[in-house]
Amino acid sequence: QVHLVESGGGLVQAGGSLRLSCAASGTIFSIIYMGWYRQAPGSQRELVAHITSTGSTNYADSVKGRFTISRDSAKNTVLLQMNSLKPEDTAVYYCTTNVGGSQRIAGGYWGQGTQVTVSS
Numbered sequence: 001q002v003h004l005v006e007s008g009g010g011l012v013q014a015g016g017s018l019r020l021s022c023a024a025s026g027t028i029f030s031i032i033y034m035g036w037y038r039q040a041p042g043s044q045r046e047l048v049a050h051i052t053s054t055g056s057t058n059y060a061d062s063v064k065g066r067f068t069i070s071r072d073s074a075k076n077t078v079l080l081q082m083n084s085l086k087p088e089d090t091a092v093y094y095c096t097t098n099v100g101g102s103q104r105i106a107g108g109y110w111g112q113g114t115q116v117t118v119s120s
Contacts, residue, residue, distance in 0.1 A: 002026040002109045004095045009114030016118070017083045022095030022111055024076040030100035034071060034078035038091035038116075048093065049080060063089075085118045092116075 008020040024031065035050025049059045049069040057069055068081040078095065095111035098104055 004111035006111040006114040020080040040091040
C-alpha cells in the first residue's frame, strides 16, 4: 500500500555529482524513516544513509562528508545528494521507508532501485 519511486541515477565521472530522489505514495499517516541502501553486483545490500521523522540522520562511514540526505515531509520525498563520487560508489541504489500504524511491515518498503555508475 506504500509505493516508492526512485529517480536520478545515471553515469558520471569520478569526482562528479548526482542527486537521487524518492517519492512515497499511498495512504500514509506517519513516516517513521526514509533512507537509501545500495548493492553492487555480487555484494550484499548496505546502508548508505537514512533520516528519521524527527530529522535525525545517519550515514555509512564510506560516504560521510560526501553524501547528504534530506527530506520533504509534505511531499513524502527523500533526496540523496551525492558529491565527489568514486568508482566504488557504483551500485544499484534502493529507497526504503517504513510507516506507523497498520501499514507498518517487517523489513519496510522498498523501491525498484536506480543504477549509479561512476567511471574512473
